[in-house]
Amino acid sequence: MSKARKGAKAKLGKVKDKLLNSDGLFFTLMRSSVSSQVCGWIDTLCAFLAFSLLHLTPFLSTAIGAFIGGVFNCIINYRFTFHAYGVEWRTALFKFAFVWAGSLLLNSFGTQVVYYFVKDWQWLQDEVATISNNGTFLAARLFVALMVSLCWNFLLQRHFVFRSTRLDPYIGRFLDIFRIGKTARQDKDRD
Secondary structure: OOHHHHHHHHHHHHHHHHHHHOOOHHHHHHHHHHHHHHHHHHHHHHHHHHHHOOOOOHHHHHHHHHHHHHHHHHHHHHHHHOOOOOOOHHHHHHHHHHHHHHHHHHHHHHHHHHHHHHOOOHHHHHOOOOOOHHHHHHHHHHHHHHHHHHHHHHHHHHHHHOOOOOOHHHHHHHHHHOOOOOOHHHHHHHO
């Protein structure tokens, strides 16, 4: 292997290492974008299928998609995106559920509002060529999902969910009361 090729391979290895392991804002945002895209497409596909095949309302379709996408998002973000090694999994899951519930409400109500706000716009029907209700729903869903993803999910996941906070011990005690995430062996070791 030539020196130039080895050098290029070494540089590529450094970029790959930074992309996968750096907790800097840029690289975390890049990993978050990948995770968000994967989970967003899962979410959107499920929501679209619920709307178009099951004929559910935009709100309910969005809620179903957001739930399924949220499960995948939590799993991917815990280790890959935010490297939450210092955060107990059950505490992160509790905080994620809180943020996810807000995301679910923002996405569901936001999609409902945007869909009904734009669905009867005359210029959409005249100028853009008749857009079906399915197309209008999909456009509303994608727009709202992008806004919520950047302005709510990323910021709270980066600074609250997957980081140790002063609330973590209280959340842990709360979860202990209900024995969430505790096994009989852990309780025995504690005594």
